[in-house]
Amino acid sequence: MICLTFAAEIAVRRERTRSLLLLDPMNVESQIQAIEEKVKALISTEPDLFIVEVRIKPTNNIKVFIDGDNGVSIEKLVQYNRRLYKQIEEGSLFPNGDFSLEVSSPGLDEPLKFYRQYKKNIGRPVEVIKKDGIKTEGKLVNVTEAEIQLEEQRGKGKKSEIVQHTISFDDIKTTKIQIRF
Numbered sequence: 001m002i003c004l005t006f007a008a009e010i011a012v013r014r015e016r017t018r019s020l021l022l023l024d025p026m027n028v029e030s031q032i033q034a035i036e037e038k039v040k041a042l043i044s045t046e047p048d049l050f051i052v053e054v055r056i057k058p059t060n061n062i063k064v065f066i067d068g069d070n071g072v073s074i075e076k077l078v079q080y081n082r083r084l085y086k087q088i089e090e091g092s093l094f095p096n097g098d099f100s101l102e103v104s105s106p107g108l109d110e111p112l113k114f115y116r117q118y119k120k121n122i123g124r125p126v127e128v129i130k131k132d133g134i135k136t137e138g139k140l141v142n143v144t145e146a147e148i149q150l151e152e153q154r155g156k157g158k159k160s161e162i163v164q165h166t167i168s169f170d171d172i173k174t175t176k177i178q179i180r181f
Helices: 009-011 025-043 076-090 115-120
Strands: 049-055 061-068 100-104 125-129 137-141 147-154 161-168 172-177
Touching: 025 049, 025 061, 025 076, 061 115, 061 172, 076 100, 115 137, 125 147, 137 161
Parallel strands: 061 100
Antiparallel strands: 049 061, 125 137, 125 172, 137 147, 147 161
């Protein structure tokens, strides 16, 4: 026997007051756009800051990633979190105030998405996975509007050689910063 919980039985469920079967992707998209506009307004006085991404999980957990050309301080992120939380609550974007909010800078586990992120990470080791599945690792040495350049060190000691790679942004699936100790 298969049993599904539909909207009529929502009140019976203990864990949440809504059914995940009722999520509307168009509503989520409009919520993301509304939050992006609020964040843009909040950071508008600081031109070195920019939005990387806004995500909303089915549990109404909102994640806002803000970055800066020179990074962004924890104090600023806390400030933006408080102000944005208040705006979302007052704007009634989520019924009954049923949401949580996290404002942070993208961690090292998040892929680079914008030219500005690539630019600020010149000199760091990266892993690039191209759309054809080929993985290239090396030090990010240059970034233009159209492509990135990596230096890969092959071999050790006297047999060591530096290989240059130029990769078009159109060919990149993901780029992640690598941590080396």
